[in-house]
Amino acid sequence: MFFAVIALSRVAIVGAGFVGSSFAYALMIRGITSEIVFIDIDKKRAEGEALDLNHGLSFVRPVKICAGDYSDCETADIVVISAGTTQKPGQSRLALTHSNFEIMKQIVPQVTRYNSECIFLIATNPVDVMTYAVLKLSGFPARKVVGSGTILDTSRFRYVLAEHLKIDPRNVHAYIIGEHGDSEVPVWSLANVAGTRLREYCPLCGEKYDMKFLNSIFQKVKTAAYEIIELKGRTYYAIGLGLTRIVESILRNENAILTVSSLIQDYYGISDVCLSVPSIINREGIADILRLSLEENEVELLHKSAEVLKKTINSLEFP
Numbered sequence: 001m002f003f004a005v006i007a008l009s010r011v012a013i014v015g016a017g018f019v020g021s022s023f024a025y026a027l028m029i030r031g032i033t034s035e036i037v038f039i040d041i042d043k044k045r046a047e048g049e050a051l052d053l054n055h056g057l058s059f060v061r062p063v064k065i066c067a068g069d070y071s072d073c074e075t076a077d078i079v080v081i082s083a084g085t086t087q088k089p090g091q092s093r094l095a096l097t098h099s100n101f102e103i104m105k106q107i108v109p110q111v112t113r114y115n116s117e118c119i120f121l122i123a124t125n126p127v128d129v130m131t132y133a134v135l136k137l138s139g140f141p142a143r144k145v146v147g148s149g150t151i152l153d154t155s156r157f158r159y160v161l162a163e164h165l166k167i168d169p170r171n172v173h174a175y176i177i178g179e180h181g182d183s184e185v186p187v188w189s190l191a192n193v194a195g196t197r198l199r200e201y202c203p204l205c206g207e208k209y210d211m212k213f214l215n216s217i218f219q220k221v222k223t224a225a226y227e228i229i230e231l232k233g234r235t236y237y238a239i240g241l242g243l244t245r246i247v248e249s250i251l252r253n254e255n256a257i258l259t260v261s262s263l264i265q266d267y268y269g270i271s272d273v274c275l276s277v278p279s280i281i282n283r284e285g286i287a288d289i290l291r292l293s294l295e296e297n298e299v300e301l302l303h304k305s306a307e308v309l310k311k312t313i314n315s316l317e318f319p
């Protein structure tokens with residue numbers, strides 16, 4: 001059954017830059033799709049990435065990797081968009097809005113010309129705003145337009161907490177919700193280890209659960225991208241793995257719970273904006289959005305995050 005699923009799957013990647021190629025590398029190693037196609041305005045770059053990856057095929061499960069054009073989206077199950085401009089040191093993700101919106105306006109109609117059934121997965125920043133843009137530009141149902149959202153921030157959160165608590169990050173259950181950006185929200189009230197709320201778990205392993213502890217952890221998570229961009233110019237490996245995890249959940253119909261960005265309606269009074277909350281992901285895309293029991297201050301922060309995104313979305317001029 002598993003082989004029947006992967007035998008038919010094609011993932012098209014529009015944008016063969018650092019993010020697109022790191023994602024393809026992780027996807028190839030994971031062995032969960034049978035075809036990967038790179039599409040890029042820079043055809044040479046797409047061809048080079050495909051060739052480089054093809055030279056590793058003797059070490060992984062069979063997968064066909066090539067450079068192509070938009071007609072290759074026709075049989076794609078998932079079209080991943082990682083094309084666009086990147087943050088300069090110190091620049092916010094929201095500063096990329098208008099340049100990357102222009103790029104979405106070029107890409108989306110070329111994909112939908114060939115395929116009206118695929119799932120769009122967006123990584124381009126500011127990812128929540130671009131997810132909303134792709135949703136409107138494609139006219140696709142909301143469940144089929146998924147942004148990588150805070151999957152990366154949640155992973156950073158779990159890593160930083162795990163480092164402090166000296167446990168495996170996979171055993172830390174904690175989410176970052178809202179914008180993938182400066183207004184993101186840590187859900188401290190529901191964070192837990194082995195079913196034990198963090199505020200009870202911390203004393204068990206000799207850590208203080210106080211504002212100083214919480215602020216120091218969240219600060220590291222929130223500024224992680226700025227720090228990496230300052231150090232090496234870009235971030236790409238962890239988002240490559242995050243995108244692979246989302247694709248895996250879609251292609252294998254897993255019903256995995258991941259913090260991805262999608263259209264939110266009537267969520268603590270928030271509507272008509274794309275942002276992240278834990279969502280169930282399967283072959284249909286977004287199967288459901290979880291209604292978390294948030295504390296009052298967390299709801300307030302989520303509202304502020306939604307406002308930041310709405311203001312940016314309202315500045316877009318759709319064709």
Ligand code: NAD
Nearest residue numbers: 015016017018019040041042083084085086123124125239
């Ligand atoms: P990059 O410059 O290495 O690659 C971008 C690619 O997009 C280039 O190959 C370029 O030729 C291509 N491109 C530009 N315009 C295009 C168009 N109209 N059609 C097709 N291709 C086009 O950049 P990168 O480091 O790969 O980053 C890509 C995007 O991903 C950025 O917006 C970045 O901010 C974002 N990003 C998101 C996350 C996340 O968590 N969602 C993490 C890291 C980076």
